[in-house]
Amino acid sequence: MPAPARVRDENRSRYAILGALTLGPKSGYDLRQFFARNLGFFWSESFGQIYPILRTLSAEGLVESNADAGERRRPYQITEAGREVLARWLAQPPASEIGRVEVLLKLFFAGEAPPGVAHAHLQVVRAEHVQRLAQYEQVARRLDTELASRDEVVYWRVTLDYGRRVSEALVAWCDAADQALRDAADAP
Amino acid sequence: MPAPARVRDENRSRYAILGALTLGPKSGYDLRQFFARNLGFFWSESFGQIYPILRTLSAEGLVESNADAGERRRPYQITEAGREVLARWLAQPPASEIGRVEVLLKLFFAGEAPPGVAHAHLQVVRAEHVQRLAQYEQVARRLDTELASRDEVVYWRVTLDYGRRVSEALVAWCDAADQALRDAADAP
DNA sequence: TAACCCATGTAACATGTTACATGATTCG
DNA sequence: CGAATCATGTAACATGTTACATGGGTTA
Numbered sequence: 001m002p003a004p005a006r007v008r009d010e011n012r013s014r015y016a017i018l019g020a021l022t023l024g025p026k027s028g029y030d031l032r033q034f035f036a037r038n039l040g041f042f043w044s045e046s047f048g049q050i051y052p053i054l055r056t057l058s059a060e061g062l063v064e065s066n067a068d069a070g071e072r073r074r075p076y077q078i079t080e081a082g083r084e085v086l087a088r089w090l091a092q093p094p095a096s097e098i099g100r101v102e103v104l105l106k107l108f109f110a111g112e113a114p115p116g117v118a119h120a121h122l123q124v125v126r127a128e129h130v131q132r133l134a135q136y137e138q139v140a141r142r143l144d145t146e147l148a149s150r151d152e153v154v155y156w157r158v159t160l161d162y163g164r165r166v167s168e169a170l171v172a173w174c175d176a177a178d179q180a181l182r183d184a185a186d187a188p
Numbered sequence: 189m190p191a192p193a194r195v196r197d198e199n200r201s202r203y204a205i206l207g208a209l210t211l212g213p214k215s216g217y218d219l220r221q222f223f224a225r226n227l228g229f230f231w232s233e234s235f236g237q238i239y240p241i242l243r244t245l246s247a248e249g250l251v252e253s254n255a256d257a258g259e260r261r262r263p264y265q266i267t268e269a270g271r272e273v274l275a276r277w278l279a280q281p282p283a284s285e286i287g288r289v290e291v292l293l294k295l296f297f298a299g300e301a302p303p304g305v306a307h308a309h310l311q312v313v314r315a316e317h318v319q320r321l322a323q324y325e326q327v328a329r330r331l332d333t334e335l336a337s338r339d340e341v342v343y344w345r346v347t348l349d350y351g352r353r354v355s356e357a358l359v360a361w362c363d364a365a366d367q368a369l370r371d372a373a374d375a376p
Numbered sequence: 377t378a379a380c381c382c383a384t385g386t387a388a389c390a391t392g393t394t395a396c397a398t399g400a401t402t403c404g
Numbered sequence: 405c406g407a408a409t410c411a412t413g414t415a416a417c418a419t420g421t422t423a424c425a426t427g428g429g430t431t432a
Contacts, residue, residue, distance in 0.1 A: 011391075012290060019297035029411050042292040046393055051413055072400065073411070083300065090301035093312050094291035101350070102200060103282035104230045108347045109207035111340040112271065113278035118343065124281050152299040154372040155306065158365040159296045162289070162358075169357035170350075177346040184342040199419075217383050234421055239385055260428065261383070 013049050014057065018086040021063060021078040028054055030075065041132060041163055057082070107177075118181055126174035129167040136164050201237050202245065206274040209251060209266040216242055218263065229320060229351055245270070295365075306369055314362035317355040324352050 020026060020034045028050045035045050054076055057063040062082035067074040078086070103121055110118040139160055147153050208214060208222050216238045223233050242264055245251040250270035255262040266274070291309055298306040327348055335341050 012288070012293070013391080016293055019293065019300070022297060022300050027411075028413085039293070039296065042287065042289045042296075044286060044288070047411095047413075048393060048395095048415090049391080086297070087301050090294050090297055091305050094294055094309050096316055097287070097289060097291075098232055099230065099285070099287055100200070100232070101230045101285060103285075104347050104350055105200070105204055105207065105227070106278050106282050107343050108227065109210060109274070109278060110343045112207070112210050113275050117279050118346075121282050128284055154368060155295050155298045158306075158368060159292050161365065161368075162292055162361055165357045165361045166354060169353045173350055173353045177349065180342060180346060180349075201419080215383075216385085235383095235385075236387090236421060236423095237419080 011053070013045055014053055015086055015089045016043055016045060017050065017053055017057065018062060018078055018082050019090075021076060022083065022086065025075040025077040027073050027075045029073075039159075042159070119178060122174045122178050122181075126171055129170045129174075132167045133164065133171070136160055136167070199241070201233055202241055203274055203277045204231055204233060205238065205241055205245065206250060206266055206270050207278075209264060210271065210274065213263040213265040215261050215263045217261075227347075230347070307366060310362045310366050310369075314359055317358045317362075320355045321352065321359070324348055324355070 016035070017031060020031055023034075026034060028047065031050050031054075032045060032047060035043055054063065058065065058076065060081075061079060062085055063076040063078055065074050065076045103125055106113070106121055107118055110121075140157075143153055143157055143160065147156070204223070205219060208219055211222075214222060216235065219238050219242075220233060220235060223231055242251065246253065246264065248269075249267060250273055251264040251266055253262050253264045291313055294301070294309055295306055298309075328345075331341055331345055331348065335344070
């Protein structure tokens with residue numbers, strides 16, 4: 001018998017999965033797609049997390065599945081107990097982000113790198129956020145049409161707006177930073 | 189004999205430590221403080237990482253220490269080989285950030301939470317970034333005075349500016365999001 | 377001398393991704 | 405039928421934090 005995959009209470013992936021299931025029953029495969037398609041830039045889950053967590057959530061009675069083991073698809077749905085556990089977590093103050101921003105590490109020490117490296121990195125970051133902004137516009141259109149009537153749409157718009165504002169700020173930052181590097185190179 | 193702590197080439201903490209050592213010799217304790225004080229919002233390292241990594245870097249000849257084992261302080265300095273390895277890493281394109289933003293997860297599913305939760309979360313985030321902005325101003329003053337003459341200061345300013353712009357964008361986002369939630373509550 | 381910071385280090389745990397194994401189904 | 409995709413699942417690895425153990429130095 002394999003050791004039961006212990007999953008602590010604080011594990012955020014648990015709650016991400018419970019949250020996704022409030023929008024309708026989903027299999028492990030569906031969950032993966034849900035995160036990739038709807039929250040890709042802010043959250044992701046891999047199969048290596050999803051399947052074990054679904055099993056423990058099921059053992060705890062927070063989700064359930066009608067499908068028998070071995071069946072082709074095993075969609076899970078959230079239980080009433082699961083909704084309560086989720087609601088409690090949602091109400092806790094959010095942990096502050098202590099992100100590790102690789103490009104900033106590379107820029108901070110860019111004096112050790114060949115010249116031009118900082119500029120190249122800024123171009124990469126800029127292009128990425130320009131592309132994100134385009135994708136956000138697609139999502140915005142969906143929120144204004146097919147999803148506009150849903151109660152939760154205001155929360156989804158707010159989430160989207162976070163992404164838009166951050167990406168806009170970072171595009172502007174890339175431009176300003178590039179200019180600052182040029183100025184410093186001109187007047188040494 | 190304990191199994192040697194394997195540390196892969198791609199481990200970013202290695203390079204963060206090498207980078208910090210380009211600014212002068214540092215012990216494990218110093219390194220921890222260096223990250224906390226200078227890069228706290230963008231990068232952090234814990235002792236559990238620092239000490240084992242210092243040992244492997246030393247075994248690889250990328251850093252060295254004059255102190256004997258057991259001495260009170262063991263400051264390490266980067267070697268020429270270390271500088272080369274670091275420079276190679278710095279020149280690689282930065283990995284794109286696939287951050288997991290807890291507050292966005294909580295807002296996305298806030299329809300499942302008691303009313304008022306979203307508002308409370310936004311206030312927490314707002315306060316945090318207002319505070320960050322104040323700290324950034326302190327750093328800005330140091331960059332304009334004692335550190336102004338250093339060659340690398342332009343890179344440090346750029347790093348700081350990233351933080352400023354993101355925090356400013358997020359304060360504005362909190363205000364706008366709060367307003368949007370109020371509007372939605374008024375006109376249901 | 378007791379309390380507190382400095383400093384190094386380890387072990388246990390938590391969390392997460394990647395790569396693989398396996399097989400069903402669909403579609404050209 | 406062969407290739408691609410759907411779908412579940414596991415094992416190995418990578419990375420990281422937290423909590424603890426240990427002891428030297430400083431100062432009230």
